[in-house]
Amino acid sequence: MSDDLLDKDLLRISNLNVQFRTSEGVFKAVRDVSISIRSGETLGIVGESGSGKSVTALSIMNLIPNPPGEIKGDIFFNGQNLREMSPEEVRKVRGNEISMIFQEPMTSLNPIHTCGKQIMEPLLLHKGFTKHEAKARSLELLKMVGIPLPEQRFKEYPHQLSGGMRQRIMIAMALACRPKLLLADEPTTALDVTIQAQILELMKNLRNEIDSAIIMITHDLGIITEMCHSVAVMYAGQVVESGPLKELIREPLHPYTEGLLRSIPTITKEKQRLYTIDGTVPSPFNMPPGCSFQPRCKYSNPICSEQTPDLIHVSEERAVRCWRHAENIGIGNRSVLHG
């Protein structure tokens, strides 16, 4: 990749591999993932449980414990390789320039500290604010995320708040230092639909306000459609397809994406039998040979079970990991991203 491109991207992950050594064997959670995102953009990572989407996010934050985790690959943030930084340097970036909203607001807030103290923490740590300044800024943040009576909430503990409120506190914490990159790992999964709508609206407004890049990790294609500019679909630890949202939804290239889109019931679809993808996600300890989706794929060819397809670019912005498209393009003029 040229230096030119590196500069334009806020975050570029290339050939990320994460594996865990367990008593049952080596478990490859993330295999050869390369994604990039620019400022102001929202990238959606969609996949089922165990597809490696959360592990990808945790590796960006350098939160994978080692051992048992082993990370290979490069993560460039603002031109710097996060993988080559010392723990102290990474700590300066984490919570400051990159921050994360976790899935469970119930378990990711500290129950023995007040909400106010937790929002103030990154400000005191990274920005060198005095306590007084930090408090003023925290109250501002609480107001911004739409919490009524911020002065009172500031003094309360997480258990005194509802799920939606706690998620807002998490968002306020994540936004405290005006991060350049926000990782949102299933930010609304634990919430009710009406509260989910509020949180998504809030995140959209904040994105416009701070102009940060957001990586939205979810299994809900509806949320992706609503929030994101581009999408990466993950299956069994690999990115199987990526591209701009509208094109990907309208014309999915990978059989898994196609199946996923067709199998979701929606309120606009006619009532008819749901399309199903047969079988289940393969066990990480027992991956099928060749393409990992091949045992469930309706287009499967002999080559699919023999060789692993590469992620190939079918156009400037779209890439797919499937032999069908490798053949369509012809081996001669395909541009291999990595392999």
Added chain:
Amino acid sequence: MDDSVLVQVQNLKMYFQTEGSFSFSKKYIKAVDDVSFNLFKGETFGLVGESGCGKSTLGRTVLGLYKPNAGKVIFEGENIFSLKNKRMKEMRKKMQLIFQDPSASLNPRKTIADILNEPFHIHQVGTMTERKGKIKDLMDRVGLSEYHLSRYPHEMSGGQKQRVGIARALALNPKLIICDEPVSALDVSIQAQVINLLEDLQKEYDLTYLFISHNLSVVHHICNRVGVMYLGKLVETGNHEDIYRNTLHPYAKALISAIPHTDPDNPKDRILLRGDVPSPANPPSGCRFHTRCPERTDLCSHAEPQLKEVFPGHFAACHLC
């Protein structure tokens, strides 16, 4: 009674006591408060609402798992709460439950064969050989192979475990199955498999489903009629077309507009509700939704609206309808 009605739920109230042991200090959570509806034979009735609105409690009370504070559940002409124990046990064969979390609802120390044998054992149905044959049939019917019979639940995937849960519910040829969030713990690609299975089984065995879910898209797909609950009350019921296309109650409107859509070309207008769901221990006066309602009037804060038939078969509890 009308022949087509399988279950009549009449003015059901289920309160849970939270604090105080003296009569003057007792406090109650009104999980289900004066709910009435009918379940027709062979239909799927969807119950939707946010967490804490009482939909699961309602499902369990219909099964007789809780003793309600007031009201009746009339199953095939008999009020299940006035039945003697022996008669009630007979009745339980006809109504079964599929749980949300398949991992938590299967005994981890029993094999799948033992788990599926349990309904037959409890109700003393059939000889050993008959049971074995029936269990094999059930496994076949839900798409599992005989090989799984000797497995333990932890050796199976979430989708397979849910299939075992479904097989167990089917064992005694029930008429009514309460499905309490049967697909929400499953992955998207597995959800569709289980939904199709539930639909096939309904046709084959002429089952009636009470389908409890917070996922309005799934409910839209599978249900013939839908009831929307808010803080222990049914606020709107009707055919699924009525509920989704001609929504009456402001809460139901907001709920339906909050579903994330999958069509990037048609972004829709959204009704955003302010605030959280109030605590069911201390529900607002008048209409329970008035604190969050975008269309509220003065009347709403003190007079409680009753469920009334606005269009034929389409009921709503709102002063504006």
